[in-house]
Amino acid sequence: MQFQVFLEAIMAKIKPRISVRYAEKATIATLTDEKILEENDIRALQESIMSVVEQAERINLILDFQNVRFLSSAVLGLLIRVSKKVYERDGQLRLCNINPKIHEIFKITRLTKVFDIYPDIESATEGLPEAD
Amino acid sequence: MPSSITKVCKQILSELKANDFSQEDAFAVHLALQEAFLNALKHGNKMDAGKQVKIDYVLDSDRIEISMTDEGNGFDPGSIPDPRVGQNLYKTEGRGLLLIRSYMDVVRFSERGNCVHMVRYKEKPQVGQKQV
Numbered sequence: 001m002q003f004q005v006f007l008e009a010i011m012a013k014i015k016p017r018i019s020v021r022y023a024e025k026a027t028i029a030t031l032t033d034e035k036i037l038e039e040n041d042i043r044a045l046q047e048s049i050m051s052v053v054e055q056a057e058r059i060n061l062i063l064d065f066q067n068v069r070f071l072s073s074a075v076l077g078l079l080i081r082v083s084k085k086v087y088e089r090d091g092q093l094r095l096c097n098i099n100p101k102i103h104e105i106f107k108i109t110r111l112t113k114v115f116d117i118y119p120d121i122e123s124a125t126e127g128l129p130e131a132d
Numbered sequence: 133m134p135s136s137i138t139k140v141c142k143q144i145l146s147e148l149k150a151n152d153f154s155q156e157d158a159f160a161v162h163l164a165l166q167e168a169f170l171n172a173l174k175h176g177n178k179m180d181a182g183k184q185v186k187i188d189y190v191l192d193s194d195r196i197e198i199s200m201t202d203e204g205n206g207f208d209p210g211s212i213p214d215p216r217v218g219q220n221l222y223k224t225e226g227r228g229l230l231l232i233r234s235y236m237d238v239v240r241f242s243e244r245g246n247c248v249h250m251v252r253y254k255e256k257p258q259v260g261q262k263q264v
Contacts, residue, residue: 109230
């Protein structure tokens, strides 16, 4: 199981809005806030995620929504920006652990067609190519 | 400031709870308030700090009605492109109105387009009676 190879020792909370851990093939960023609404929070979240993306030449990034209970469309815009950055650099972006109410927002906006969404981290990690 | 909506949301959500509205209702109203407020600030008032957004609401045992008015020139809701089609899917903005229409049972704009009136019923109207 890839979970078991997580390097928990280097799990680092790099900025207030995400906690990051590194697996064999993926970087897993867990969004720490329950509600993501305020413009400043969204900007901080974007900066945090983008800095993770920029750390690797080619990243397999899994965004874990397990803590998120509420978000606005501004966060969807942020996710689009992140995905563009990841794909520009030949990486992969996967989302997981999205609660049913939030998933409904993705379905209504048809962003389920844009993002690869998985039920949990384990399934999101499967089949990823080697990251640089 | 975007944070000024937080107080209004808190007040309305607490009244919804006290009046036995479901968590789904609360989620829907919260999202609609956030999206409408952001639209009013950004597209209505063009982020002019000297302009105000007026929020009126009436909470009844079976429904909540909310009106939000900005000091902008208004807009034609019919002119907003569908964010679910073609390249619009990859845009970072433009999903707020779709979410408001999806989560509220009635959404109407004033003739000028600077006031949105939204209704969410505790029990849904029969199919065919939904007004959008």
